[in-house]
Amino acid sequence: MxxxxxxxxxxxxxxxxxxxxxxxxxxxxxxxxxxxxxxxxxxxxxxxxxxxxxxxxxxxxxxxxxxxxxxGPVLELAAHSQSLVSRLRTAALPHLHRVVDLLDETANLTVRTGDTARFIASVECRQALRVGSREGMVFPAHRTTGGLLLLAGLSDEELDEVYAAERYRDRPADRPDLARLRAELKKLRRNGFAVNKERSERGLIAVGVPVRDRDGTALAGLSVSMPGVRYDPHRLQSLVTALSAAARALEDDLAEQH
The missing domain is CATH 1.10.10.10 (Winged helix-like DNA-binding domain superfamily/Winged helix DNA-binding domain)
Structure with missing residues (x-):
């Protein structure tokens, strides 16, 4: 018809x-x-x-x-991973809500396109002083928790391609120091989590872990964001444990959808 x-x-x-x-x-x-x-x-x-x-x-x-x-990033996401991003967001929301219920901090899910990271899901906590929803926002990948987690999954050659100098000819100040970034990503891979202290916004601290596909490829970053005045380094391990459990549960849900 x-x-x-x-x-x-x-x-x-x-x-x-x-x-x-x-x-x-x-x-x-x-x-x-x-x-x-x-x-x-x-x-x-x-x-x-x-x-x-x-x-x-x-x-x-x-x-x-x-x-x-x-x-750009918005259209690239729609072009190469619309179904994946939609599936990720739908599957992640219940887990983000559980993380917020457990930790009472704002939870986010982030994906990467090139040198940018986009927040595809965000659930705010109930505290009066809190980090607001960043859903739909795009930031330089190396300045966000999720972006760092996803950059850590790249090889040296892939990282060089993402941050090739010619891409920054008109904006050299936006290109990160690659030697410093590589050292940071190496530490992140060893630890299995990322801590972001005021890299995207003053007074904001975030902790995150990767969400992986069945083959081990990092698909997204799962994180919590909080005002710096409420961050306690002694609480880091419990934050990572809660986030890791949520990430594993999300991975199981994604695997069942195949």
Missing amino acids: DKPLKTPPPYPIASVDHALRAATILQMEGGATVSQIAERLGVARSTAHRILAMLVYRDFAVQDEDRLYRA
Whole structure:
């Protein structure tokens, strides 16, 4: 049976339509220049530039060293792992709620795309002073607990590719010190958990563990975030134990879905 023709909305918004079409082009066709987007949309080059700048700002696009625009973290997640991310989030939420009930701190699940980490699920605790939900937010991977856990699963060659100098030609200050990062990731792999002290936000401390697939590949980072004034180093082991139990239970649920 043929699908019915789509009827345009009665009050179309041209700017929204242009942005959505541009995002679709980047996701489906791999990339485009400002001139190509302008030609495809039938708009002025200056208009195309503003559209792409907004897509970059909202992480729907990135601009590489050749000034070509490509799909950004949001679209990459949808392109290569939409079903996995959706499955991860759905399976994780009950476990995040149990972690919050047990520890009374905000719990998060994070995935990585390139050099960024995205919070795909977040459950706030009930304390008056608490870390708010970060669901949907994107941060540099090396500044988040989950991002560090997932970077730790990369080989030296893969890490070099993620942080290749040419990718940071226009923003060298954003590129981490790789020697220091490698040393930190080595320690993280040895410990099996990550502690993040104010790397993404002042006054915030987070502790996390990886969530792995059946073959041992790290799929996500499971963490709790809390105000620094409430963090007690003597409590670290109990935090890690609770998070590890939740991660193993989540892994079992994911394995049963295969």
